[in-house]
Amino acid sequence: MFTRALQKLQSRKKWLIWPSAIVATFFAAIYGSAHFYPAAIVYGASMTPGLVPQERIIGERYFDAPQRHQIFVIDQNQVKHDKVTHVNGPYIKRLVGVPGDKLVFRLDDGELLSINGEAVKTIPAPEYDAFELASTLKETKGAKFTGFARHLSVSGVSYTVYQAALDTLTGPGKNLFKKQAFNYPFLNEKTSDGKYASVIIPDGMYFALSDNRPVGIDSRHFGLVPESALKYKLNSETQK
Numbered sequence: 001m002f003t004r005a006l007q008k009l010q011s012r013k014k015w016l017i018w019p020s021a022i023v024a025t026f027f028a029a030i031y032g033s034a035h036f037y038p039a040a041i042v043y044g045a046s047m048t049p050g051l052v053p054q055e056r057i058i059g060e061r062y063f064d065a066p067q068r069h070q071i072f073v074i075d076q077n078q079v080k081h082d083k084v085t086h087v088n089g090p091y092i093k094r095l096v097g098v099p100g101d102k103l104v105f106r107l108d109d110g111e112l113l114s115i116n117g118e119a120v121k122t123i124p125a126p127e128y129d130a131f132e133l134a135s136t137l138k139e140t141k142g143a144k145f146t147g148f149a150r151h152l153s154v155s156g157v158s159y160t161v162y163q164a165a166l167d168t169l170t171g172p173g174k175n176l177f178k179k180q181a182f183n184y185p186f187l188n189e190k191t192s193d194g195k196y197a198s199v200i201i202p203d204g205m206y207f208a209l210s211d212n213r214p215v216g217i218d219s220r221h222f223g224l225v226p227e228s229a230l231k232y233k234l235n236s237e238t239q240k
Helices: 174-181
Strands: 009-011 026-031 039-043 056-060 071-074 091-097 102-106 111-115 121-124 131-134 144-154 157-170 196-200 205-209 230-234
Touching: 091 111, 144 174, 157 174
Parallel strands: none
Antiparallel strands: 009 131, 026 039, 039 056, 056 230, 071 091, 071 230, 091 205, 102 111, 102 196, 121 144, 131 144, 144 157
């Protein structure tokens, strides 16, 4: 399973360390009595650096159509793929594709390259520390690579993400580790050349992506998200 291949992340910042090999960010519980503004605690690091583990965040019900780049709480029971093991709780992800969009991804590292023909641009974000993702599996133990923070911009929207630097991949079994860590079942079904994947979003569906690209489980793995699975959006203070 893909999730078993994602192992312990060795970070230079305490808030980037988490105990589980399953690193998809999710809500442990939606608590409190508020109906329109539920509060929650974030677990996992797939939405760092914007959202960090143990952070308390506020969601809100939405009444207009979900917009590209908004962050949503997603019911994990409504997204399925036979090659993906899901977390025990809802996901929290950023919508990068809305109905009618065409997304292009690079399969080598799962990076989003363009939205509707417009290139996704990134520049270094040195104010955030890098991290290392290392394998603890027997056949690839010691293999690792580094992830760096970068400011992303597309269509006038910007936010910060983590991306893998594949030229930093080192250690025994590094090629096998790369296949384990950068395996995207849904994208693999959308490629014609084994290098790039194109996804066209149909009506009523969305493409959800992690801000921490190397470690998050998202639509690249489990596929498109139906609108019925979008439970809450994060309020404006936590969208950036």
